[in-house]
Amino acid sequence: MVSSLLMSCVAMVAVTAATRAPKDKPNIIMLFVDDLGYGDLGFNGHPTTSTPNIDKLAWGGKILSSWYSGCPVCSGSRAALMTGRQFNRMGVPGVFGPVVTDGLPLNETTLGDQAKKVGYATAAMGKWHLGQRAMYLPAARGFDYYLGIPYSDDMGSARATPCQGDTVHTAAKPTITIEDLTGSYEDMGYVGDGNQKLHNDPGGSFLPLVYQDASNKNTTVLEQPLDFTHLAEKYSAYVTGFIHEHASSPFLLYMPFSHVHTTAGNQRESQYAGCMFKGKSDRGPFGDALAEVDWIIGNVFDQLETDNIGANTLTFFTGDNGPWMVKELSGGSEGLLTGIYAGYWNTGKGSTWEGGMHEAGFAHWPGQITPMSRSHEVVSSMDVLPTVSAVIGAPLPTDRAYDGKDMSDIIFETNGGKSKHEFLFFYGGCSKKPMPSAVRFGVYKAYWCTGPGLGGCPNGQKNCTQNYDTQAPLIFDLGQDPSERYPNDNTYMNTTDLQAKASKALQTELETFTTESLISPPSIPSEMYDGKAYYSICCKRPSCDCNGAPSDVSVLPKWVDTTKF
Numbered sequence: 001m002v003s004s005l006l007m008s009c010v011a012m013v014a015v016t017a018a019t020r021a022p023k024d025k026p027n028i029i030m031l032f033v034d035d036l037g038y039g040d041l042g043f044n045g046h047p048t049t050s051t052p053n054i055d056k057l058a059w060g061g062k063i064l065s066s067w068y069s070g071c072p073v074c075s076g077s078r079a080a081l082m083t084g085r086q087f088n089r090m091g092v093p094g095v096f097g098p099v100v101t102d103g104l105p106l107n108e109t110t111l112g113d114q115a116k117k118v119g120y121a122t123a124a125m126g127k128w129h130l131g132q133r134a135m136y137l138p139a140a141r142g143f144d145y146y147l148g149i150p151y152s153d154d155m156g157s158a159r160a161t162p163c164q165g166d167t168v169h170t171a172a173k174p175t176i177t178i179e180d181l182t183g184s185y186e187d188m189g190y191v192g193d194g195n196q197k198l199h200n201d202p203g204g205s206f207l208p209l210v211y212q213d214a215s216n217k218n219t220t221v222l223e224q225p226l227d228f229t230h231l232a233e234k235y236s237a238y239v240t241g242f243i244h245e246h247a248s249s250p251f252l253l254y255m256p257f258s259h260v261h262t263t264a265g266n267q268r269e270s271q272y273a274g275c276m277f278k279g280k281s282d283r284g285p286f287g288d289a290l291a292e293v294d295w296i297i298g299n300v301f302d303q304l305e306t307d308n309i310g311a312n313t314l315t316f317f318t319g320d321n322g323p324w325m326v327k328e329l330s331g332g333s334e335g336l337l338t339g340i341y342a343g344y345w346n347t348g349k350g351s352t353w354e355g356g357m358h359e360a361g362f363a364h365w366p367g368q369i370t371p372m373s374r375s376h377e378v379v380s381s382m383d384v385l386p387t388v389s390a391v392i393g394a395p396l397p398t399d400r401a402y403d404g405k406d407m408s409d410i411i412f413e414t415n416g417g418k419s420k421h422e423f424l425f426f427y428g429g430c431s432k433k434p435m436p437s438a439v440r441f442g443v444y445k446a447y448w449c450t451g452p453g454l455g456g457c458p459n460g461q462k463n464c465t466q467n468y469d470t471q472a473p474l475i476f477d478l479g480q481d482p483s484e485r486y487p488n489d490n491t492y493m494n495t496t497d498l499q500a501k502a503s504k505a506l507q508t509e510l511e512t513f514t515t516e517s518l519i520s521p522p523s524i525p526s527e528m529y530d531g532k533a534y535y536s537i538c539c540k541r542p543s544c545d546c547n548g549a550p551s552d553v554s555v556l557p558k559w560v561d562t563t564k565f
């Protein structure tokens, strides 16, 4: 009896990660960097940024050089990634403000929900940005754990404790207004109805760092306003602790970085990094912030190696939208995706020009994905959910339309390695409902309108949006012309045939695409203060300013190194 018990204990111990077959419920890591340009990374040719860990992963896997985001701004892009569906199909606006009543509709199935169906442990780190009310935060949307800033870095002021040698201690004040934060998004039509309300909610003034555990669904405010200087150490401790704790069973780790989005105006240079990286990059504060992202990613992959689960882990990397051009040196780089034909330089974040939506991307899985390989087949962030679902064996819901496609053939080089996107439509930017702005088909991209990125037309120009006849869209051959310089050039393409093809696809899209409206759920008791409803995240009413504290590390799981908090 004793010996048989002993034997079974030994057998249990032996079933560790190292012995799990690589394709048996592999771990999934999704790396998602905020406002990262196509040209910002070492592997894509930036001469001075330092991204050795990201570059090593890209080269160790398959670079996906035609990866598109689902929306040229933050919330729409995340909604598309989390659900595999076009953001406007769900009624999600381009951007949710920090005090809104609505979020990603509660009947949507997220990547986390898919992983939970097949028994995965799930964690999210960083910028969620699909609604800040508890019912919309990760712990209610398929993630067991969440640590992060629930929206953009600039949606509230923050602290940044000084590093040695710093002469400036950036304080949280002055308070910024919701109008300051969402003004340029509103100008571009990216803000939904729920964002127009509740402007007097003080919770939007100071960035919170929150922790959630799905087992109790409590949202604990660890800091408000949070400290940017030590944020990366906390993120790193949390994700490496999660990996180690769950090394012997399958997990999904979603890492939408708070970096490298610009901050509110009270931070010098509108970027941040910890003391290891501050002032170190020749690329300046943006390069410092990106180096810190690379450091966290390096720690994650060191942890996989320590736990001997690298071969059990499929990783995707991309950005949520292109660089925010009007932020100048504090924003990212489009690289060669400049959209020269526009005649203005603001062709990044917020626009459907290539610079706004074409992202750096790769897939990495030692032993399953060919190292040093590359494909320019069209993929989308919307493909992640169907692809991961196929890989982990989680059936997709059958009661809804999916815009994303399983990209397994491309990353695993099966069935000719082709994209399943015959037509990939782009919504947002210059388009007015229900029209898409543009479509990618094969090497071509057709535009029914072109317009500038967030911040509008450069040089005080009133209107630089151009509309094109539905039958005669502007067409570029991106195979030969990634910088979009020579549209409708009949020397290289039969424009008439291509326009007819795009127009026919548009007609089908308009006939079949449906959109929904967001519904704001009623107030719940925890949202009431002094007889009035407030929806923001707040450490302590009425001011929501706790001067950084409280940092209640006792709520963190035992696998987090709380000395970093």
Ligand SMILES: [Ca+2]
Binding pocket: 034, 035, 073, 074, 261, 320, 321
């Ligand atoms: Ca973004």
